[in-house]
Amino acid sequence: MATAVERVAYAAGQAARVGWYMGQYLLANRISPPELPKVDMPEGTGFPKTADILADLRELLRRDWQNIDDGLYRLPHDLVRDPRRLLADAARFLRDVPEVARRRKEQANSEVFREPPAGTEKLPRYYRQNFHYQTDGYLSDRSARLYDHQVEVLFGGGADAMRRQALVPVARYLRGKPVRRMRLLDVASGTGRFLTFVKDNYPKLEVTALDLSQPYLQEARRNLSPWSGVNLALAPAEGLPFADASQDVVTCIYLFHELPAKVRAQAAAEMARVLKPGGLMVLMDSLQLGDKPQFDGLLRLFPVAFHEPYYAHYIGADIQGLFTDAGLEPDGTVNAFLSKVMAFRKPGAT
Numbered sequence: 001m002a003t004a005v006e007r008v009a010y011a012a013g014q015a016a017r018v019g020w021y022m023g024q025y026l027l028a029n030r031i032s033p034p035e036l037p038k039v040d041m042p043e044g045t046g047f048p049k050t051a052d053i054l055a056d057l058r059e060l061l062r063r064d065w066q067n068i069d070d071g072l073y074r075l076p077h078d079l080v081r082d083p084r085r086l087l088a089d090a091a092r093f094l095r096d097v098p099e100v101a102r103r104r105k106e107q108a109n110s111e112v113f114r115e116p117p118a119g120t121e122k123l124p125r126y127y128r129q130n131f132h133y134q135t136d137g138y139l140s141d142r143s144a145r146l147y148d149h150q151v152e153v154l155f156g157g158g159a160d161a162m163r164r165q166a167l168v169p170v171a172r173y174l175r176g177k178p179v180r181r182m183r184l185l186d187v188a189s190g191t192g193r194f195l196t197f198v199k200d201n202y203p204k205l206e207v208t209a210l211d212l213s214q215p216y217l218q219e220a221r222r223n224l225s226p227w228s229g230v231n232l233a234l235a236p237a238e239g240l241p242f243a244d245a246s247q248d249v250v251t252c253i254y255l256f257h258e259l260p261a262k263v264r265a266q267a268a269a270e271m272a273r274v275l276k277p278g279g280l281m282v283l284m285d286s287l288q289l290g291d292k293p294q295f296d297g298l299l300r301l302f303p304v305a306f307h308e309p310y311y312a313h314y315i316g317a318d319i320q321g322l323f324t325d326a327g328l329e330p331d332g333t334v335n336a337f338l339s340k341v342m343a344f345r346k347p348g349a350t
């Protein structure tokens, strides 16, 4: 049970956070008003009002607090952030807004393919794109530095709270287990935001951040520098460089909507392969069509506004089937604002 001081700190910290990132969302739209092509939608497609989105964000934060109060995880370690860093990130983000808007207008999504940054030529073609129309795709230090801020602005300050919902099945699974002898692999770790929450709650758990982007892994190294027992792996999700049955927990957040269908199936099979019998798999990604029908229109619009070449297929795909085909058993699905968390277990003894 959390203390009254923690309750006040959480409420004040999250209110400031939502105001800060939503303010920048509005400012970015003023600097470069979004000009989107018309998207054809099936008759009767639901579209959320701003009030619906805000109500769902409030519900996410209520649940985040409830999880803390229930002892599932700690108060976020960076509830109060260095104001100099916040300002520097905001300035960097706002300076980049016109460039992103230009790419969106010109549908320029292959700059990093046409002029590949050094050392990136051998990366898979499907990956060498300007995802989200972001500057340098996933392939530069500048992009790695901007990414977390961009994502928080996009989700109105709710991105980290969504990621923490993936901690819930992890906390339930690890309860009473010898954590210091266990391993967690985070596939497509990006800048390691989720792992900072994992390590803050389980400092003795050995974790690995895996990603295809060298600059993002460098940023993850910086973000995870307060903790020991952190490994980094530069490798593809569809070819994990780990032995069969070597991981107790595998997590994967916001990767599957960025993969072509065939690679998604390969990645799911790889995650199932490296999991120990009795192990836990937690997948978090975007909502899909029908999860919250009033949000379907937003899901159909998203890949047009933010270059997401595989998203339109993802929102209608059978993701659970990829993991059950790979031999895992479903262990619960929970929607969290614009995301959902799907848990699976590998049959066998823990």
Ligand SMILES: C[S@@+](CC[C@H](N)C(=O)[O-])C[C@H]1O[C@@H](n2cnc3c(N)ncnc32)[C@H](O)[C@@H]1O
Residues within 6 Å of the ligand: 127, 138, 151, 163, 187, 188, 189, 190, 191, 192, 193, 194, 210, 211, 212, 213, 216, 235, 236, 237, 238, 252, 253, 254, 255, 258
């Ligand atoms: C949308 S970001 C999500 C990052 C992070 N999990 C988070 O919560 O913000 C997608 C990440 O997947 C990585 N990625 C994309 N395709 C990959 C692949 N085939 N194998 C490994 N990482 C990949 C990208 O480099 C990027 O860091």
